[in-house]
Amino acid sequence: MKLVIGNQKAYLTKEQLTDFVKKIKELNNKNVIICPSSIYFGMFDNVKVLLGAQDVSKFDGDATTGDISFKQLKSMNINFSIVGHSERRQLLKESIEDTNIKVRKLLDNNMIPILCVGETIEEKSSGVTKQVIFDEISGALKDVPNNCIDKLIIAYEPIWSIGTGNVPTNDEIDNVIRSIKKFLLDEYNSNNIVLYGGSVNTKNIDELNTVSSIDGYLIGGASTKAVEFLQIIDKCS
Numbered sequence: 001m002k003l004v005i006g007n008q009k010a011y012l013t014k015e016q017l018t019d020f021v022k023k024i025k026e027l028n029n030k031n032v033i034i035c036p037s038s039i040y041f042g043m044f045d046n047v048k049v050l051l052g053a054q055d056v057s058k059f060d061g062d063a064t065t066g067d068i069s070f071k072q073l074k075s076m077n078i079n080f081s082i083v084g085h086s087e088r089r090q091l092l093k094e095s096i097e098d099t100n101i102k103v104r105k106l107l108d109n110n111m112i113p114i115l116c117v118g119e120t121i122e123e124k125s126s127g128v129t130k131q132v133i134f135d136e137i138s139g140a141l142k143d144v145p146n147n148c149i150d151k152l153i154i155a156y157e158p159i160w161s162i163g164t165g166n167v168p169t170n171d172e173i174d175n176v177i178r179s180i181k182k183f184l185l186d187e188y189n190s191n192n193i194v195l196y197g198g199s200v201n202t203k204n205i206d207e208l209n210t211v212s213s214i215d216g217y218l219i220g221g222a223s224t225k226a227v228e229f230l231q232i233i234d235k236c237s
């Protein structure tokens with residue numbers, strides 16, 4: 001049984017999501033979390049899956065135009081949020097300090113951050129993948145009390161794999177995921193769920209599922225196509 005998290009980004013219009021929701025309405029699976037655009041949370045009212053946010057404000061709320069605060073998410077019973085996604089870090093220049101504030105706010109409020117970490121293709125070529133990831137985790141966890149670190153879900157997402165169709169080999173994924181788990185255990189005495197994310201689809205899911213260290217998947221593009229997403233969930237259940 002693996003955890004499957006869908007990151008629908010800003011892909012779908014209301015009409016497209018209406019069709020998606022219609023096709024997944026029989027889904028009743030506690031190991032699935034869908035992160036739609038926040039404007040669409042209400043469209044999942046009759047679907048029995050957990051919902052998550054794609055991001056959360058680093059501020060407490062009130063006068064922060066355009067943001068969605070943890071208080072607002074909580075008031076909608078949304079208890080998960082992706083943080084530190086590489087698209088926000090690269091396109092919107094979010095810093096590791098921003099991610100750290102978000103992680104702390106979520107954990108302080110009994111919410112669960114889904115922390116994305118991963119290397120660029122240049123970092124992979126230079127052989128610094130693990131150091132990059134350990135630095136990202138340490139930065140995101142600065143001043144987080146040790147006793148709540150095990151709540152965190154980590155998503156290992158090689159940046160060069162997101163949306164490209166290029167996936168690391170099973171051995172590469174296994175090696176990085178085992179290192180992340182060891183790092184969390186050694187540094188924080190914490191056992192965490194670690195997902196793989198990056199171009200997961202119906203064609204590669206069987207092979208990825210043979211990697212026993214992968215606790216689940218963070219899925220972008222394929223989580224917007226109902227039939228494909230349901231097939232992936234089926235193979236992970």
Ligand code: PEP
Pocket residue numbers: 007157161162163164197198199200218219220221222
């Ligand atoms: C993502 O952006 O988190 C992601 C994994 O995207 P994709 O599955 O489209 O590569």
